[in-house]
Amino acid sequence: MATLVCRSAFISDVHLGLRDCKAGYLLDFLRRLRCEQLYLVGDIIDLEALARRPWWHPLHSAVLGELLAHAARGTRLTYIPGNHDAALRALAGRSVAGIEIALDAVHVGGDGRRYRVSHGDEYDPEGQGRAWTRFGNFMQNLVCGANRHFNALRGVFGLPYLPLSLALKAQSPQALAYIRAFESRVAAGTRAAGCDGAICGHIHFGHVRAIDGALYLNDGDWIEHCTALVEHADGAMELLHWSEQPAALGRASRDRVLPSPAAVRAFAPLGRHADRQRTLRPAA
Numbered sequence: 001m002a003t004l005v006c007r008s009a010f011i012s013d014v015h016l017g018l019r020d021c022k023a024g025y026l027l028d029f030l031r032r033l034r035c036e037q038l039y040l041v042g043d044i045i046d047l048e049a050l051a052r053r054p055w056w057h058p059l060h061s062a063v064l065g066e067l068l069a070h071a072a073r074g075t076r077l078t079y080i081p082g083n084h085d086a087a088l089r090a091l092a093g094r095s096v097a098g099i100e101i102a103l104d105a106v107h108v109g110g111d112g113r114r115y116r117v118s119h120g121d122e123y124d125p126e127g128q129g130r131a132w133t134r135f136g137n138f139m140q141n142l143v144c145g146a147n148r149h150f151n152a153l154r155g156v157f158g159l160p161y162l163p164l165s166l167a168l169k170a171q172s173p174q175a176l177a178y179i180r181a182f183e184s185r186v187a188a189g190t191r192a193a194g195c196d197g198a199i200c201g202h203i204h205f206g207h208v209r210a211i212d213g214a215l216y217l218n219d220g221d222w223i224e225h226c227t228a229l230v231e232h233a234d235g236a237m238e239l240l241h242w243s244e245q246p247a248a249l250g251r252a253s254r255d256r257v258l259p260s261p262a263a264v265r266a267f268a269p270l271g272r273h274a275d276r277q278r279t280l281r282p283a284a
């Protein structure tokens with residue numbers, strides 16, 4: 001089994017306890033991963049969903065087991081709870097089964113760059129009401145349901161996993177506007193905190209972007225997109241999609257921010273914005 005050796009790795013929005021968690025792909029990723037430090041950037045266990053409707057799968061237990069195995073092998077694990085596992089914030093400052101729990105963290109990269117690591121829900125718009133959240137959950141369930149059926153059908157024909165919602169979100173101007181506004185707020189917060197970059201999750205849209213001098217790194221999710229952010233020994237950050245066909249979606253070294261051609265195609269509708277064209281189109 002090929003191993004994936006890196007300096008650090010970041011995953012979030014796993015939502016263990018939710019039917020749509022792609023635990024099989026995540027388990028494969030975690031079994032191959034060898035890193036010094038693993039950050040769990042929130043919404044790992046969906047305590048909210050479990051309170052509403054208790055559901056669990058043996059693969060979800062296996063994911064927890066694999067995380068504990070990483071800790072037992074000496075990987076430094078940091079769990080930064082998100083809004084779906086917010087109850088765990090009460091344990092901030094403690095260590096549980098070898099996993100440190102923190103509200104946020106500062107990660108210093110192999111190249112000296114400093115990143116603020118947080119789930120990202122603190123950047124939700126002010127006064128975002130409960131009705132909006134319920135609507136968001138409803139849409140999420142709808143998209144995940146469609147994604148499940150779509151990929152079950154692809155599986156019948158022996159086709160690899162393809163995140164349907166990436167295409168759906170990329171076609172929706174409202175979704176794109178929401179994503180861009182979130183990214184801008186994170187970038188502004190990062191500059192205010194005096195960091196070189198931000199590493200977060202929360203909006204289920206993995207991305208590598210430079211925004212007005214701040215590096216925005218979103219590690220995505222394991223509900224639809226199956227993405228993780230990994231840091232190589234030289235400090236370069238890479239956004240990986242992990243399924244039958246792993247793919248690099250973006251990369252940010254100290255002097256270059258670059259998505260792969262595949263990512264450029266997937267995120268093509270975002271390219272309508274001039275600054276994106278300038279920043280993210282790979283050199284010919």
Ligand SMILES: [Mn+2]
Nearest residue numbers: 043082083202
């Ligand atoms: Mn979240």
